[in-house]
Amino acid sequence: xxxxxxxxxxxxKERYAFLTRDLGWEPTYQPKDKxxxxxRYEGIKIHDWDKWEDPFRLxxxxxxxxxxxxxxxxxxxxxxxxxxxxxxxxxxxxxxTALKLFLQAISxxxxxxxxxxxxxxxxxxxxxxxxxxxxxxxxxxxxxQTQIHAISNYNKYYNGFHAFAQQRDRIWYTxxxxxxxxxxxxxxxxxxxxxxxxxxxYVLTNLLFVPFMSGAAYNGDMATVTFGFSAxxxxxxxxxxxxxxxxxxxxxxxxxxxxxxxxLDKWFWRGLRILTLVGAMxxxxxxxxxxxxxxxxxxxxxxxxxxxxxxxARYGVRVPKGWDIANESADHVxxxxxxxxxxxxxxxxxxxxxxxxxxxxxxxAKYPDTFDRYYxxxxxxxxxxxxxxxxxxxxGLAQLCxxxxxxxxxxxxxxxxxxxxxxxxxxxxxxxFCSDGCRDIFLDEPExxxxxxxxxxxxxxxxxxxxxxxxxxxxxxxxxQDNGDYQGSQDQxxxxxxxxxxxxx
Amino acid sequence: MSTVFIAFQANxxxxxxxxAIMADNPxxxxxxxxxMVKVSAPDKLTINKATVEEVIGREFDLQEMHINLIxxxxxxxxxxxxxxxxxxx
Amino acid sequence: xxxHAIGNYxxxxxxxxxxxxxxxIVYFCWDRHLLFAAPFILFVPGEMSLGEFLExxxxxxxxxxxxxxxxxxxxxxxxxxPVAFTPDFNASLTANGIGHKGxxxxxxxxxxxLIPDS
Numbered sequence: 001x002x003x004x005x006x007x008x009x010x011x012x013k014e015r016y017a018f019l020t021r022d023l024g025w026e027p028t029y030q031p032k033d034k035x036x037x038x039x040r041y042e043g044i045k046i047h048d049w050d051k052w053e054d055p056f057r058l059x060x061x062x063x064x065x066x067x068x069x070x071x072x073x074x075x076x077x078x079x080x081x082x083x084x085x086x087x088x089x090x091x092x093x094x095x096x097t098a099l100k101l102f103l104q105a106i107s108x109x110x111x112x113x114x115x116x117x118x119x120x121x122x123x124x125x126x127x128x129x130x131x132x133x134x135x136x137x138x139x140x141x142x143x144x145q146t147q148i149h150a151i152s153n154y155n156k157y158y159n160g161f162h163a164f165a166q167q168r169d170r171i172w173y174t175x176x177x178x179x180x181x182x183x184x185x186x187x188x189x190x191x192x193x194x195x196x197x198x199x200x201x202y203v204l205t206n207l208l209f210v211p212f213m214s215g216a217a218y219n220g221d222m223a224t225v226t227f228g229f230s231a232x233x234x235x236x237x238x239x240x241x242x243x244x245x246x247x248x249x250x251x252x253x254x255x256x257x258x259x260x261x262x263x264l265d266k267w268f269w270r271g272l273r274i275l276t277l278v279g280a281m282x283x284x285x286x287x288x289x290x291x292x293x294x295x296x297x298x299x300x301x302x303x304x305x306x307x308x309x310x311x312x313a314r315y316g317v318r319v320p321k322g323w324d325i326a327n328e329s330a331d332h333v334x335x336x337x338x339x340x341x342x343x344x345x346x347x348x349x350x351x352x353x354x355x356x357x358x359x360x361x362x363x364x365a366k367y368p369d370t371f372d373r374y375y376x377x378x379x380x381x382x383x384x385x386x387x388x389x390x391x392x393x394x395x396g397l398a399q400l401c402x403x404x405x406x407x408x409x410x411x412x413x414x415x416x417x418x419x420x421x422x423x424x425x426x427x428x429x430x431x432x433f434c435s436d437g438c439r440d441i442f443l444d445e446p447e448x449x450x451x452x453x454x455x456x457x458x459x460x461x462x463x464x465x466x467x468x469x470x471x472x473x474x475x476x477x478x479x480x481q482d483n484g485d486y487q488g489s490q491d492q493x494x495x496x497x498x499x500x501x502x503x504x505x
Numbered sequence: 506m507s508t509v510f511i512a513f514q515a516n517x518x519x520x521x522x523x524x525a526i527m528a529d530n531p532x533x534x535x536x537x538x539x540x541m542v543k544v545s546a547p548d549k550l551t552i553n554k555a556t557v558e559e560v561i562g563r564e565f566d567l568q569e570m571h572i573n574l575i576x577x578x579x580x581x582x583x584x585x586x587x588x589x590x591x592x593x594x
Numbered sequence: 595x596x597x598h599a600i601g602n603y604x605x606x607x608x609x610x611x612x613x614x615x616x617x618x619i620v621y622f623c624w625d626r627h628l629l630f631a632a633p634f635i636l637f638v639p640g641e642m643s644l645g646e647f648l649e650x651x652x653x654x655x656x657x658x659x660x661x662x663x664x665x666x667x668x669x670x671x672x673x674x675x676p677v678a679f680t681p682d683f684n685a686s687l688t689a690n691g692i693g694h695k696g697x698x699x700x701x702x703x704x705x706x707x708l709i710p711d712s
Contacts, residue, residue, distance in 0.1 A: 062571075066572055069572055130610040236577050256572045310582075390658075399633040407632040419628070423676070429607050432621065432695070447596065451608055457635070
């Protein structure tokens with residue numbers, strides 16, 4: 001039997017042209033720079049918006065069709081997970097610390113990205129860019145929603161999840177990703193797309209996504225794995241948008257190179273700092289570990305990043321400033337942060353715990369140059385204090401870096417035995433930083449960062465005036481339930497009781 | 506030389522796509538990971554619609570791969586008949 | 595103005611001295627004592643004496659460190675951020691040059707039980 005004759009139809013390039021490019025008309029009753037007032041002030045020069053190449057020629061009709069199919073598949077699995085007590089399949093409830101961190105720190109960032117892309121989808125002049133940004137804006141709100149839905153079933157049974165939206169604005173460690181997105185969103189459209197579309201969604205995305213999604217897969221969290229797969233093809237489109245915008249800016253005018261390079265330096269560094277949270281998660285929060293932060297950095301940072309920057313070298317782009325320090329720091333940052341999260345766990349909406357002997361042997365093996373020498377002694381001492389009935393809590397609270405807003409746990413490059421102290425004075429006030437990378441960002445745009453709302457100094461301001469109990473209520477943290485050590489927690493007791501009920505013996 | 510790659514969810518929908526890629530790209534290598542299949546190649550990798558259709562036994566729209574795509578590396582060139590990833594360096 | 599902006603871009607700092615009245619933020623770090631994951635942040639009256647600050651506020655926070663028992667304030671070395679200073683324990687923080695958001699770094703060379711020498 002012959003194959004049916006195909007009716008002639010529009011090719012992908014033609015269809016794309018009709019449904020996007022042809023919708024962008026030349027205005028006749030308002031000048032272009034009035035309709036698009038923000039595309040010049042950053043100093044980026046664009047001569048021909050039509051040169052923006054659309055890598056995925058996705059038209060709206062195809063977009064709806066495939067996104068709807070992904071949604072149907074996603075929610076079928078989420079329903080089944082909830083209906084079948086899927087939460088009992090996790091390795092153990094310590095894993096939920098990673099998930100709580102994700103919901104509090106990452107999901108609000110998806111929502112911020114949605115707002116940011118909606119904004120630049122309006123502010124950019126080229127139709128191809130506008131459509132791609134608008135699609136990404138829809139993708140990002142879908143990611144926020146699907147993450148919240150995937151994780152919501154755990155909220156029915158475990159603590160620490162319930163106040164994520166309030167904690168996004170008020171608690172301390174969430175100000176790290178919040179300030180990251182606020183910084184990008186208060187920049188112009190070209191900086192935003194370089195920061196989020198390229199630096200975050202291309203250079204660094206695999207360092208966020210793969211660890212959390214693999215961590216979910218290894219620890220039996222089907223809901224989050226399902227979210228990950230549902231989002232990943234969107235991410236592929238996001239990556240190509242980011243890469244395309246970099247190429248476009250660099251090809252439009254050589255004067256754009258120093259501006260783009262400056263943004264790459266800044267946003268690589270800010271992204272690196274956020275990823276400290278991921279490092280601590282990979283090395284310490286997963287009962288069944290995927291790989292070490294150091295290994296992930298080698299594969300997704302050094303190797304993949306290396307290939308990318310070799311490709312971009314033809315435009316005059318160099319590897320971001322701070323690349324070498326990033327490589328050195330991969331041996332240290334996860335330990336430095338986790339020691340902090342443990343000692344401040346009275347103030348976190350997730351549990352921490354002292355690593356077991358098996359955990360520490362794994363860490364020794366993965367970090368042969370650094371763990372036993374610098375970090376095991378501290379964990380051993382912390383364990384001694386816990387065994388003596390005086391578990392270590394650091395009520396000294398933490399100095400935060402004025403730019404990345406992480407607690408200043410980082411050490412001097414080349415000397416892991418001393419904290420890295422950097423400060424500057426601006427208009428009569430002192431500002432502190434964790435590194436040269438962060439200080440340079442401040443020095444370049446001090447008017448932005450003097451506005452940083454740092455959770456620790458602000459604790460002593462209205463409305464809490466230093467009262468930690470009041471602060472806990474204000475951030476939605478229920479003491480004795482959401483915070484503190486996993487050992488002895490309600491999550492631990494409940495999970496173990498329910499697992500016992502679910503098994504035959 | 507830089508490596509391009511494309512990764513899909515491992516399921517029955519993507520199996521013929523992987524087969525088509527391997528048939529058309531002699532230097533490509535497949536890596537099976539939990540729930541994921543990753544295909545890598547030096548410098549360039551092409552998915553041809555015609556090859557997928559031969560394997561799958563029905564008409565195929567290359568954009569269907571959006572449902573199962575996980576990630577990719579390389580510059581994208583998309584057409585009705587083919588989908589190519591490449592690095593120019 | 596270093597920021598590229600669409601208009602005038604100048605705002606009051608979020609944690610400037612005026613917000614806190616007669617109190618101030620002070621940071622404290624014991625060099626090479628990384629059991630304390632980051633320098634401490636404290637909120638104290640600027641007129642508090644340095645000695646009282648150290649005895650009443652800092653000493654209890656340092657207690658979990660194995661070196662805390664042999665720590666002598668007078669034997670330590672002191673700096674205010676990057677600048678060395680000679681402390682007067684009877685004088686106020688401000689008289690010692692420690693203003694709002696100042697950082698005291700105390701160093702005790704040779705005393706670092708949990709941290710290797712380098």
